[in-house]
Amino acid sequence: MSRKRGSRWLPDQHGAWAMLAVPFAAGTFLGSPRRAHLPLLAAWLLGYMATYHAQQWLRLRRVSRNPRAPRRHIRPALTFAAGFAALGIPLAVAYPWLLLACAAAAPFVLANTYYAWRNKERALLNGLLAVVPACGMLLVTYRLGEGSWGAWAPALACLLYFAGTVPYVKTMIRERNSRAYYRGSVAYHAAALAAATLLNPWLALPFTAYLVRAAVLPGRGVKVPVVGALEVMGSLALLATVLAVSL
Structure with a gap:
């Protein structure tokens, strides 16, 4: 090919x-x-x-x-x-x-x-x-x-993270001028942080970072490749945390 x-x-x-x-x-x-x-x-x-x-x-x-x-x-x-x-x-x-x-x-x-x-x-x-x-x-x-x-907790942790990437990426690219999307994304990430912490307190570490990036990065002109690279890092941080704490 x-x-x-x-x-x-x-x-x-x-x-x-x-x-x-x-x-x-x-x-x-x-x-x-x-x-x-x-x-x-x-x-x-x-x-x-x-x-x-x-x-x-x-x-x-x-x-x-x-x-x-x-x-x-x-x-x-x-x-x-x-x-x-x-x-x-x-x-x-x-x-x-x-x-x-x-x-x-x-x-x-x-x-x-x-x-x-x-x-x-x-x-x-x-x-x-x-x-x-x-x-x-x-x-x-x-x-x-x-x-x-018997792996429902790590599956829920992944669901919380990847569901959050959907509105967050929109606030960075296609909906970067939408205040409604921005507010919805930040609210979701705050709720996801609370839910992830209930699953395991150690999950508060990556999910706090996800909330910060959802609140701070939109509107700052971050280029698309950088957005992608940050999400790769976020995914790897989730994987490392899930494996380390053995939910």
Whole structure:
């Protein structure tokens, strides 16, 4: 695959990669890492990329006047879907409960697909809906290693953080001039700090930092790459804290 084609095949939703990786890694290492986690990780990423291209195909069929625009998503969607099936079917045979996890995630994926079809992918609710199955993956990877669903506290911690990134990033980019978004983001982060502290007092450390950045950085002209880098650091801080305190 050429570099140019590779860049077209990889989704450009950069914030999604941390949301896909951190809960997966947290659940894996809070439990007992197994060889099955590797094909599960590959299937997880392939499934995300297949879904992304399928949604873009639907969206562009509806809104684009250029017939080539939706077509360029067909090959990557089919390729990634085939890879997902090749890895996912054996996993489902070995661990049938994974089908229940897929069923639980399906309504959220369908809702995201609907928003894509309506060309409203940037809607606040759409972003929040995408966070739920991503954070739920922590429960799946923990279950794969430990045989139980006993990782609800770290999953909730991830949900609190990644849900907060949705309004916060909007205050930094698309809604940077909206006082309503700013007030809503700060209020959410204050509530998230209180809730995270109830889960574990050590979580107050990263969540205080998240509240400060939500209150201080909007309106200061921070460049988009810096916003992205700060969110990567925030994601890693969450992962390190969750693993260190073993919620």
